[in-house]
Amino acid sequence: xKLRTLISLSLGxxxxxxxxxxxxxxxxxxxxxxxxxxxxxxxxxxxxxxxxLPLSDGKQPLYMWTLMPVLKLFSxxxxxxxxxxxxxxxxxxxxxxxxxxxxxKNYRLAITSAVLWAVLPYAVFFExxxxxxxxxxxxxxxxxxxxxxxxxxxxxxFALLAGFAGGFAWLTKSPAIFALALSPSLLLFVPKFDxxxxxxxxxxxxxxxxxxxxxxxxxxxxxxxxxxxIRNADYVYSWSEALRGPLDPLIPHLKDTFWFFFYLTTPFGxxxxxxxxxxxxxxxxxxxxILGAWWLAPVFVESFMAKGFTAxxxxxxxxxxxxxxxxxxxxxxxxxxRHALSLAAAGLIVLLSLGLDARIITRPEQxxxxxNERSGYLEEWTxxxxxxxxxxxIRQAAVNGPVVVGSEGFFGTPFDALALYLNDLSQVRVIGVxxxxxxxxxxxxxxxxxxxxxxxxxxxxxxxxxQATPGLKLLSSYPKAxxxxxxxxxxxFFKVIPQ
Numbered sequence: 001x002k003l004r005t006l007i008s009l010s011l012g013x014x015x016x017x018x019x020x021x022x023x024x025x026x027x028x029x030x031x032x033x034x035x036x037x038x039x040x041x042x043x044x045x046x047x048x049x050x051x052x053l054p055l056s057d058g059k060q061p062l063y064m065w066t067l068m069p070v071l072k073l074f075s076x077x078x079x080x081x082x083x084x085x086x087x088x089x090x091x092x093x094x095x096x097x098x099x100x101x102x103x104x105k106n107y108r109l110a111i112t113s114a115v116l117w118a119v120l121p122y123a124v125f126f127e128x129x130x131x132x133x134x135x136x137x138x139x140x141x142x143x144x145x146x147x148x149x150x151x152x153x154x155x156x157x158f159a160l161l162a163g164f165a166g167g168f169a170w171l172t173k174s175p176a177i178f179a180l181a182l183s184p185s186l187l188l189f190v191p192k193f194d195x196x197x198x199x200x201x202x203x204x205x206x207x208x209x210x211x212x213x214x215x216x217x218x219x220x221x222x223x224x225x226x227x228x229x230i231r232n233a234d235y236v237y238s239w240s241e242a243l244r245g246p247l248d249p250l251i252p253h254l255k256d257t258f259w260f261f262f263y264l265t266t267p268f269g270x271x272x273x274x275x276x277x278x279x280x281x282x283x284x285x286x287x288x289x290i291l292g293a294w295w296l297a298p299v300f301v302e303s304f305m306a307k308g309f310t311a312x313x314x315x316x317x318x319x320x321x322x323x324x325x326x327x328x329x330x331x332x333x334x335x336x337x338r339h340a341l342s343l344a345a346a347g348l349i350v351l352l353s354l355g356l357d358a359r360i361i362t363r364p365e366q367x368x369x370x371x372n373e374r375s376g377y378l379e380e381w382t383x384x385x386x387x388x389x390x391x392x393x394i395r396q397a398a399v400n401g402p403v404v405v406g407s408e409g410f411f412g413t414p415f416d417a418l419a420l421y422l423n424d425l426s427q428v429r430v431i432g433v434x435x436x437x438x439x440x441x442x443x444x445x446x447x448x449x450x451x452x453x454x455x456x457x458x459x460x461x462x463x464x465x466x467q468a469t470p471g472l473k474l475l476s477s478y479p480k481a482x483x484x485x486x487x488x489x490x491x492x493f494f495k496v497i498p499q
Contacts, residue, residue, distance in 0.1 A: 009111055010094065017093045017118040020357055021086035021128050025079050028364050029480075030384035031377055032412030034130040038081045039416040041067040042423050052222025058231020060219065062171035063132040077420045078388075081130025088138045089127035092319070093117050095141035100323045102148050103287040106330065108339070112346055113326040120322065120349075121356040122264035125369075126312050128360070132173050133315040139169035141319040143179050144186075144294065150204045152189045154197065159204040163211025170216040174232055175316060178298045180209060185293055188286045236305045246304070253303035256372065260311040261321070263370045266352040269325050272345065276324030279331045288327070295320035311373050325349070365481040378481035379489065381458045384413040386478025386491040390456055391421035393475070393493070394428060397452050402427045404447040406496070408457040409435050414491070418456060438463040440471040444496045453496035459489050466492055471499040 040053050041064040054061040067084055074080035097114030101107065117123050127134045146162035149155060169176035183205055190201050219225050261270045277292045295317045302313055329349075333342025359367035365378055376382050397403055405422075407415040410432035422428045429451075433441040437457050444453050455472065466474045478491040 006107070010097075010114075013093055013097070013111075013114050013118050014090050016115075017090055018086065020119065020124050020361070021089050022083065024361050025082045025086075025128060026076075026388070027361055028129065028377060030078050030387055030413060030417050031129060031131075032382040032384070032416075034078065034081060035384065035413050035416035035420060036411060037064060037132065038067065038077050038130050039420045039423075040064045041071060041081070042077060042420055044068055045071060052219070052224070055219065055222040055224040055227050058227040058229075058234075059132075060171050060173060060228070061222075062168060063135050066135075067130075077423065078130060082128055085127050085130055085134040088134050089123065092123075092127075092134070092138045092141060095138065095145060096319045096322055099141055099145050099148075099319065100326055102145060102152075103291065103323060104284060104327065104330075108342075109326050109330045112329055112342075113323050115346070115350065116269070116322045116325055116353075117319065119353040119357060120265055120269065120318075121353055121360060121367075122261075122311070122315070122318055124353075124357050125264065125360055126315050131312060133312045135172045136169055136176060137316045137319060139165050139172060140176065140179055140316045143169055144319075147183055147205075147208060148186055148189060150208065151186050151201050152191060154191065154200055154204070156204065156207065159207045160211060163208035164215070166208060166212035167215025170212055171219070173316075174228065175298065175302075175313070178301070178316075180212065182294055182297060183208070185290055188290065235307055237307060239305075242305050249306065249309070250300075250304045253306060253309045254300075256309055256370075257299055257303060257314065259370045260314065260373070263368060263373075264311060265318075265321065265325070266349055266356075268345070268352065269349050272325045272328040272349070273321045276326075276328035276331075279328050284327070288324070291320045291324050291327075295324065310376065311370060371484060374481070375483070379483050380480075381408075381460065381489070382413060383480055384417045384491075385480040386476075386493070387414050387417045387456075388421065389476075389478065390414075390491070390493050391418060394418075394422060394454060395425065397454070398422075398425050398428050400452065402451045403429070404444065404451040404453045405430045406433045406441060406444045406453070406455040407431065408433070408437060408461050414456045414458075435461050436463060437461055439469065440496055440499070445471065445499075448496060448498060455492075455494040455496055457492050457494075459492055462492055466494075471496060473497050 044051050044053050044064055045068040052061060054064055067081055070080045070084050071077055093114050096117040097110045100113035101110035143162055143165035146158050146165055150158035150162055166176065166179055169179060187201055190197050277288050298317050299314055306313065329342050329345045332345050333339030356367055394403055394405060405418055405428065407418055407430055409415050415430065415432050419430045422430065431443055433443060444455060447453050472494040474492060475495050476493045480489045482488045
């Protein structure tokens with residue numbers, strides 16, 4: 001393939017990926033974890049002594065560190081976070097294409113892989129959100145690429161680059177440990193299976209591990225480094241706990257995994273991914289084994305040990321699935337004129353993906369998503385529907401004097417979301433008042449003497465009549481997406497008045 005053609009295609013893919021990820025970034029309501037991460041970045045930017053703040057909740061801070069300077073460029077902090085994720089996605093598109101080429105030495109297959117990453121709803125959905133998982137996928141695939149080059153070409157410089165990518169992944173989220181655990185599998189690609197080459201390759205592994213480990217240990221400068229291990233234990237079962245009931249949660253989580261991939265990579269994408277692992281008999285056997293391992297090994301381990309389970313926990317495995325899809329699509333057309341079947345299969349997946357992408361970008365409440373994903377991002381308390389509008393109303397009220405806003409809960413939505421939207425207003429204070437609300441909290445009634453006072457709460461946490469609760473005047477209600485059972489939750493916005 002000519003260099004000019006390759007550059008043109010790469011630029012076209014970057015443009016397509018950017019378009020799908022940057023258009024209408026406020027279509028999805030702010031999600032609870034987005035609110036937490038962006039709020040952390042705001043606090044860390046304002047107070048240098050709190051640069052390791054995410055460690056207080058056992059989270060690695062690289063995403064928030066990167067977001068801090070980006071916040072200067074946008075008036076909307078949520079758009080800043082989502083833009084950062086979208087820009088990281090462009091690097092992932094190129095990383096997936098390069099990984100496909102390194103595995104199969106086929107430009108057409110590499111371009112197909114990059115196109116699929118650019119359009120698959122799984123990637124588009126999560127790379128439009130201010131979440132750390134897009135960063136993890138980016139560094140994960142580039143770690144794979146650099147380590148493959150280090151081993152296959154016996155190059156120290158690529159081993160160092162792999163170490164940096166692995167370190168950045170580890171500074172982003174704990175599942176980066178899967179990359180380090182799976183690394184020895186790439187020994188299958190050493191140029192010669194003799195003692196000297198294997199010994200040098202093992203030394204290259206050690207170099208990359210040492211660099212990644214050194215980078216990760218920067219976090220020991222933070223006073224709450226120990227919280228990472230403590231909070232990780234809240235999300236996964238210990239081996240002894242998991243072995244007491246090995247099929248639970250394994251089987252339920254594998255069922256969830258099936259539906260994640262079925263909806264978000266399209267049914268044909270999932271079918272081709274599974275076929276891609278067996279298609280070709282012994283042809284490209286090593287490549288298919290490695291891609292299958294880097295895709296499915298983390299899936300099974302997380303299904304076996306995770307207490308909670310959502311689609312974004314598996315997002316970092318998606319690049320390897322996408323390459324398997326492209327491999328199957330490529331093989332499908334080998335016996336047809338000009339790969340007609342390959343074009344048809346790839347076109348079918350792309351068209352189905354673009355249809356769902358269009359809904360995600362314009363009307364996410366109508367998008368066909370896995371039920372538990374739809375619940376978390378659009379229907380329940382974690383979905384911040386209406387919080388932008390509430391913040392604008394509070395901003396207008398603050399023109400007339402100091403404001404106290406009572407919020408359901410003490411983190412996520414609505415608490416952190418209100419704080420991040422109103423961060424620049426010194427006369428506005430957001431305070432938490434718990435998650436069971438049936439009357440005016442004394443913190444709010446006591447603040448009435450010197451402040452305008454408001455209350456923001458989800459309807460499922462408000463245990464009284466919104467229209468007839470003493471001391472509260474309902475200003476507006478913002479309905480969330482309709483649940484599968486036909487019910488819906490509302491965000492309630494009250495003004496606190498003297499009783």
